[in-house]
Amino acid sequence: MKKFWPLVFLVFVTGCFSSKLADKSKVLARFDGTTITENQFLKKVEALPKAVPIGTVERKKDLIGSMASEHFLLKEALRRGLDRDPDVKELMDVARKKILVAKLIEKEVDQKIHVNGDEVAKYYEFHKEEFMTPLLLRASHILVKTEEDAILIKTALDAGSDFEETARLKSMDATAIRGGDLGFFQKGQFVPEFEKVVFSMKKGEISDPVKTPFGYHVIRLNDRVEPRLRELKAVKGVVEERLVLEKRSQAFKELVQKLKGNVKIEVNEKELETLPSKPISNSKNEGSS
Numbered sequence: 458m459k460k461f462w463p464l465v466f467l468v469f470v471t472g473c474f475s476s477k478l479a480d481k482s483k484v485l486a487r488f489d490g491t492t493i494t495e496n497q498f499l500k501k502v503e504a505l506p507k508a509v510p511i512g513t514v515e516r517k518k519d520l521i522g523s524m525a526s527e528h529f530l531l532k533e534a535l536r537r538g539l540d541r542d543p544d545v546k547e548l549m550d551v552a553r554k555k556i557l558v559a560k561l562i563e564k565e566v567d568q569k570i571h572v573n574g575d576e577v578a579k580y581y582e583f584h585k586e587e588f589m590t591p592l593l594l595r596a597s598h599i600l601v602k603t604e605e606d607a608i609l610i611k612t613a614l615d616a617g618s619d620f621e622e623t624a625r626l627k628s629m630d631a632t633a634i635r636g637g638d639l640g641f642f643q644k645g646q647f648v649p650e651f652e653k654v655v656f657s658m659k660k661g662e663i664s665d666p667v668k669t670p671f672g673y674h675v676i677r678l679n680d681r682v683e684p685r686l687r688e689l690k691a692v693k694g695v696v697e698e699r700l701v702l703e704k705r706s707q708a709f710k711e712l713v714q715k716l717k718g719n720v721k722i723e724v725n726e727k728e729l730e731t732l733p734s735k736p737i738s739n740s741k742n743e744g745s746s
Contacts, residue, residue, distance in 0.1 A: 486521050489532075493524050566708045572700045580696050581689050588687045588695075591644070595680040596655050597637035599623060600630040600672050607666035607673035614663055620677050629672070641682070651676070 482495040501524060502511055511517060539545055581588070597620060601607050610627060614620060621636030628637055644652060650669040658664060658678040667674045689696075 486525065488525055489528065491528060493521060497524070562709065562712075565712050566705055570701055570704045570708065572697050572704070576700055577693060577696045578689065580700055581692070585686055588692050589684045590682075590687060592656075592684050593641045593643055593680075593682040594655060594678060595641045595682075596639050596658075597621070597624060597677045597679055598630065598632070598639060598651075599628040599637050599675045601627060601675075602629065602672050604666050604668070604673050607675055610675050611663065611665060614675065614677075620663070637677075638679075641680075 480494045480496050482497075484492045484494055485498055486493040498517075498521070501520060505511065505520075511520060534540065540549075599607075599610055599620075601610065606627070610623060614623065621638075624633050624637030627633075630637070632638060644656065646652075647655075648669050648671075651667060651674060654664050654667045655676055655678060658676070660678055660681050662678050664674075664676040667676060
């Protein structure tokens with residue numbers, strides 16, 4: 458299929474969303490016998506990705522310029538009769554169907570979904586385990602190449618040597634500069650051999666040498682923050698999003714079932730088996746325009 462995607466998107470979207478009704482909002486720009494109104498501009502802003510800033514006058518002027526460019530591109534596409542091209546018509550028909558379906562779902566599903574405070578509180582009560590903070594540990598370590606070196610370090614530490622100073626002098630890990638401090642972490646951030654030991658330690662304890670693919674570690678557990686339940690007010694937004702998704706999924710299934718009624722979908726499995734299991738390549742047409 459020919460590469461009409463950018464053009465089709467522009468022609469179709471511009472045609473679908475340009476209201477036939479009189480737009481009485483303020484005129485922001487005039488050119489080529491047409492105008493860009495405040496309502497049109499604001500709709501364009503709403504369609505922009507959230508990461509795109511539009512706060513300054515210059516950026517707003519840039520957007521006006523982009524809208525004007527769309528006008529002239531559309532005008533030229535229509536002058537050439539591209540809206541009558543079979544490939545364009547096919548793509549526009551696909552887009553039209555998707556937009557109509559999306560609008561129906563918006564009216565019959567999305568606009569009818571409401572979540573109240575009681576539902577939020579009930580969900581929170583029944584799913585408290587999902588809102589627990591993870592167990593957090595803070596540890597320091599000294600990494601050396603051989604088990605013999607690790608044993609000597611452990612012996613010195615047990616005799617009263619300073620852990621941070623020893624780490625700065627002996628550890629070959631990048632954490633040596635800060636006395637071996639690894640900061641706070643949770644399960645899954647370090648290799649299994651290391652975590653098996655550190656998560657079984659008590660606060661203040663210094664481990665025997667621990668072998669990992671990196672060498673031999675002597676570990677000290679500095680702190681241990683036990684899991685705790687996050688308050689409802691802190692996770693309210695998350696709960697509401699989950700409830701909306703659950704309700705939307707259920708409402709969508711019910712809508713489709715209602716529309717289908719008792720209609721049965723007959724599938725020709727033999728013919729399906731003959732179809733390719735991978736997308737068909739359009740390499741033959743990629744060079745056409």
